[in-house]
Amino acid sequence: MSAWEVVIGLEIHTQLATRSKIFSGAATAYGATPNTQACLVDLGYPGVLPVLNEEVVRMACKFGLAVGANISRRSVFARKNYFYPDLPKGYQISQYELPIVEGGEMVITDATGKAKRIAITRAHLEEDAGKSVHEGFAENSGIDLNRAGTPLLEIVSEPDLRSAKEAVAYLRKIHAIVRYLEISDGNMQEGSFRCDANVSVRPVGQSELGTRAELKNLNSFRFVEKAINFEIERQVNLIEDGGEVVQETRLYDSDKDETRSMRSKEEANDYRYFPDPDLLPVVIDDAYINAVRASLPELPAAKQARFVQQYDLKSEDAEILTVSRAMADYFEACSESTNAGAQVIANWMLGELSAALNRDSIDISASQIAPAALAGLLTRIADATISGKIAKDVFEAMWAGQGTADEIIESKGLRQITDSSAIDAIVDEVIANNPSQASEYRAGKDKLLGFFVGQVMKASKGQANPAQVNDAVRRKLR
Amino acid sequence: MSDGPESLHLQTLSELSAGLAAGDFSSRELVDLLLRRIDDNKSLNAFITITAEGALAAADTADQARAAGSGGPLCGLPIVHKDLFCTAGVRTTCASRMLDNFVAPYDATVVANLANAGAVYLGKTNMDEFAMGSSNETSYFGDVKNPWDASKSPGGSSGGSAAAVAARLIPAATGTDTGGSIRQPAALTGTTGLKPTYGRVSRYGMVAFASSLDQAGVITRSAEDAALMLGAMAGFDERDSTSVDHPVPDYVSLLDAPLKGLRIGIVKQHFDDGLDAQCAARVKEALVALEGRGASLVEVDLPNLDLSVPTYYVVAxxxxxxxxxxxxxxxxxxxxxxxxxxxxxxxxxxxxxxGPEVKRRIMTGTYVLSAGYYDAYYLQAQKVRQLISQDFKQAFDKVDLIAGPTAPTPAFALGEKTDDPITMYLNDIYTIGANLAGLPGISIPCGFSDSLPVGLQLVGPHFAEDVVLRCAHQYQSITDWHRQCPENFR
Amino acid sequence: MSLSKQQVQHIAMLARLSLDDRDIDEVVEKLSSIVEFVDQLQAAPTDDVSPMAHPMNQVQRLRADAVTEPNERDRVQQNAPSVSDGVYLVPKVIE
Known part of the structure; x- marks a missing residue:
């Protein structure tokens, strides 16, 4: 494998989070009863005409500006002609020669930990197709056109990616950006964010590209990585066995973890693109672009840098905290409500909170424990009301909906013992109960300090302030 | 003009409107009479669908509205629609087997606008299949006969609309014009056919043939009626991205402004070899008549006119x-x-x-867009379209209107050109330019060649419908060609 | 340029039109005559001419992002040749 270089380019299809479709006033909600959200325009009825949704233009501009691309002052919709049952008009309205977004880049971290720029060729607007349902209709397939006409932004990268891991890293960055910009819900299960990968291999040192295969139907980060890795291995084995890679479309089958040729699409396609005569050139002026630019939120890379600077966080932690706007907002809301320290908040968010969210498959925006509530808990650690260990129990109780940190601490009597006479009393008792260990310690076996502290904590049911216990044990055994 | 209800069918929309207003007859009486005439003249094959029941009900509604003083400008006036406009609940076939049983769940904007103005529609007219043809012979529902001579074609594609108006079955019919489909049949049937500026009338609900060329218009028996109809049909439509938001003037009120000072362009290429001698003579006589009304004639050049037909037969x-x-x-x-x-x-x-012609065009279009041929054909045609459009622009720097023949010959025999598509296509040589450039044009009768009507075409710059209509109206005020009625339909 | 039978068959396939063997010669002949006719465009000098896609020099108007179309499935499907449980049926699509 080391003699081969992998070359990957991604085409990412992002459904834009509009209320209505790109060219019609039908709703775009996911999961509706078949064909109840397909109006005459979506169905390609005779006589009806498309009118462009203003929101899709704005969203495409937002994306373009966010990745440093050029926003075309004039873009043109074209027809891509082919017959397929999920394509009602016999053509897909897309952008071909003059897309709305050209150029741009996304920085990822490569395997060596270095920043790597991935060039974005273009991003263009188009309409999604419907869906074919293959089960339940005997010799037939059923066609549901609810999805037909849903706006898509297709984001095309240059073939700059050199491994499946890089491809996934890039995909995650784009995913984060579209969610930051709130132009897509990014829901991969529902198909709102999906990608095709163009994969080829070539001997290291060769500048000419190898023949590529296009992998379709990659609808999770994990599948992207697995499908690409499978495909790399397939191509390398094929070439090493004296075969040749053919340019084709391949479908990833996640059940079998393999890619296979889509023979139905093998027939030579000739899409006969031409400007859609029902639509006019989309013209955008500087004032519009400036207004969109002014509306952009702080983007992940900028936010990460700020978190490191402003909160003195570790860069890795800042990167994870800024992966989504909801996560970053949570962090900042939390840090506003407590002086527990940014790193403590980060540790808790990336530790207990993330674990609980993952366990229950909940997005942070819907977390049972609101930022202020977590802040309340962390404040009680900071002011020594409870120990970090007790805090974990309190967190679980909060997660289970038993109340605020303070309520739980009170009702369960978890307040830390900080009264030094009370601590001294427990220490005296523990020393009295363990005379031989006490003699050994005094004789120089320092390691036994931990034993005494542990016994005291146990006797206090974990509520004694550990630092005070430490002091008291040392003092009494001096 | 006649007074008795028996001759109501001879009256124009404007005259009928006055009669309805005066209470001389009701919309129901009028509609009833015309439905009988339509039924009596089925041999013309001008109709695909007749909507008698709906028409009578709409006439009653119109009569009530008029009595209540609340009717629109076309209240109770009978019209028909080319069977390319979608009509809610009534089948829309485009004269194709493909849509034999198709019932649109909505009204085209043109249909809705005319209904809102109070017009009553009596049926849907025959046409070339999907508007692809110049003779009405490509219809799945059979040829339409020319009322002037049943062995002749009425032209196309709006042949049913033109024949129905010429035969006095209806005073006004909608049509569509992609390469001359309103003007050419109007010329061949002695009627008045107006194609407005591209974008003037909404295309929503008009089954598309060639989207950048299609425009809805009207066939009537006078320019005045065309003005009346256009006023109701035209206007911005938010459902059509190519609809133009441009004010709609009161076309009727502008008809009588003097022609003095109007510069009319004469295109020398129009009078080349291809034009029938008698047609040329009639057109020249008409030009002299217009000069007599104060217009001046100026020669203009459309150097790329010859390329308009091949350009069209790539783009469309x-x-x-x-x-x-x-x-x-x-x-x-x-x-x-x-x-x-x-x-x-x-x-x-x-x-x-x-049908065969539709398939030929689909295959021609598939070919000119396909890999390896796009640049040579489609892109090149778009460039020549630009040249043709610029020719018109330059001409309109010098003149207010361009006048000339509508079609190279009067009505030709049914079957005469069906074997040779190119000969058929060349029938539209004088009309296609206006579609390529998006210009308004009208054809009005200007005499006869061997007892068959000849059409004079007037083409204006974008949104100059008022000028086109004014010139046509004033020509009709000094001639009576538009009042000539084919013998069997008086 | 005249078209070959093979070219015409390819075009018919792209356009999804089945061609009857009996008709093919006539189709080839007529399509060829049309292509030859439009070939005269090749001679036009268009080097510096920009292509014209629309007759009017207008720009695209934008629609507000609002849901305006209600569900009309049942009415619309009355025109459908083959439906079941609200979906359109076609012979099985193999992927």
């Missing part, structure tokens, strides 16, 4: 090949029996549903 088929892809036997339209697989469903449904 290209757009049609894509526009007609939606007819695949899945959601509506003809579906082949027992398809053995998906490909078979597509190929047979479409081959059975479309």
């Amino acid at each position: 088929p290209a757009e049609c090949s894509s526009n007609l892809s939606r007819f695949d036997g899945v959601r509506f339209g003809h579906r082949a029996e027992d398809p053995k697989d998906l490909l078979d469903l597509y190929c047979r449904s479409r081959a059975e549903g479309f």
Whole structure:
């Protein structure tokens, strides 16, 4: 494998989070009863005409500006002609020669930990197709056109990616950006964010590209990585066995973890693109672009840098905290409500909170424990009301909906013992109960300090302030 | 003009409107009379669908509205629609087997606008299949006969509309004009046919042939009626991205402004070899008449006129090949029996549903857009379209209107040109330029050649419908060619 | 340029039109005559001419992002040749 270089380019299809479709006033909600959200325009009825949704233009501009691309002052919709049952008009309205977004880049971290720029060729607007349902209709397939006409932004990268891991890293960055910009819900299960990968291999040192295969139907980060890795291995084995890679479309089958040729699409396609005569050139002026630019939120890379600077966080932690706007907002809301320290908040968010969210498959925006509530808990650690260990129990109780940190601490009597006479009393008792260990310690076996502290904590049911216990044990055994 | 209800069919829309207003007759009486005439003249084959019941009900409603003083400008006036405009609940066939049983669930904007103005529609007229033809012979429902001579074609594609108006079955009919489909049949039937500026009238609900060329218009018996109809049909439509938001003037009130000072362009290429001698003579006589009304004649040049037909026969088929892809036997339209697989469903449904001319155009369009040919044909045609459009622009720097023949010959015999598509296509040589450039044009009768009507075409710059109509109206105020009625239909 | 039978068959396939063997010669002949006719465009000098896609020099108007179309499935499907449980049926699509 080391003699081969992998070359990957991604085409990412992002459904834009509009209320209505790109060219019609039908709703775009996911999961509706078949064909109840397909109006005459979506169905390609005779006589009806498309009118462009203003929101899709704005969203495409937002994306373009966010990745440093050029926003075309004039873009043109074209027809891509082919017959397929999920394509009602016999053509897909897309952008071909003059897309709305050209150029741009996304920085990822490569395997060596270095920043790597991935060039974005273009991003263009188009309409999604419907869906074919293959089960339940005997010799037939059923066609549901609810999805037909849903706006898509297709984001095309240059073939700059050199491994499946890089491809996934890039995909995650784009995913984060579209969610930051709130132009897509990014829901991969529902198909709102999906990608095709163009994969080829070539001997290291060769500048000419190898023949590529296009992998379709990659609808999770994990599948992207697995499908690409499978495909790399397939191509390398094929070439090493004296075969040749053919340019084709391949479908990833996640059940079998393999890619296979889509023979139905093998027939030579000739899409006969031409400007859609029902639509006019989309013209955008500087004032519009400036207004969109002014509306952009702080983007992940900028936010990460700020978190490191402003909160003195570790860069890795800042990167994870800024992966989504909801996560970053949570962090900042939390840090506003407590002086527990940014790193403590980060540790808790990336530790207990993330674990609980993952366990229950909940997005942070819907977390049972609101930022202020977590802040309340962390404040009680900071002011020594409870120990970090007790805090974990309190967190679980909060997660289970038993109340605020303070309520739980009170009702369960978890307040830390900080009264030094009370601590001294427990220490005296523990020393009295363990005379031989006490003699050994005094004789120089320092390691036994931990034993005494542990016994005291146990006797206090974990509520004694550990630092005070430490002091008291040392003092009494001096 | 006659007074008795027996001759109401001879009256123009404007005259009928006055009669309705005066209470001389009711809309119901009028509609009833015309329905009988339509029924008596079925041999013309001008209609695909007759909507007697709906028309009578609408006439009653109009009569009530008029009595209450609340009717629109066309209240109770009878019209018909080319069977290319979608009509809610009434089938829209486009004269194709493909849509034999298709019932649109909505009204085209043109249909809705005319209904809102109070017009009552009596049926849907025959046409060339999907508006592809110049003789009405490509209709799945058979030829339409020319009322002036049943062995002759009425022209096309709006042949049914033109024949119905010429035969005094209806005073006004909607049409569509992609390359001359209103003006050419108007010329061949002695009627008045107006194609407005591209974008003047909404295309929403008009089944598309070639989207960048299609424009809805009207066939009437006078320019005054065309003005009346256009006022009701025109206007911005937010459902059509190519609809232009441009004010709609009161066309009727502008008809009588003097022609003095009007500069009329004469195109020397119009009088080349291809034009029938008698047609040329009639057109020249008409030009002299206009000069007599104070207009001045100026020679202008349209150097690329010869290329307009080949340009059209790349652009229009290209757009049609894509526009007609939606007819695949899945959601509506003809579906082949027992398809053995998906490909078979597509190929047979479409081959059975479309007639030979439509298939030829779909294939021509597929070819000119296909890989390796796009630049040489489609892109080149778009560039020549630009040249033709610039020719017109330059001409309109010098003149207010361009006048000339509408068609190279009077009505030709049915069957005469069906074997040779190119000869048929060349019938539109004088009309196609206006479509390529998006210009308004009208054809009005200007005499006869061997007892068959000859048309004079007037073309203006964008949105100069008022000038086109004014010139046509004043010509009609000094001539009576437009009042001539074919013998069997008086 | 005249078209070959093979070219015409390819075009017919792209356009999803089945061609009857009996008709093919006539189709080839007529399509060829049309292509030859439009070939005269090749001679036009268009080097510095920009292509014209629309007759009017207008720009695309934008629609507000609002849901305006209600569910009309049942009415619309009355035109459909083959439906079941609200979906359109086609011979099985193999992927």
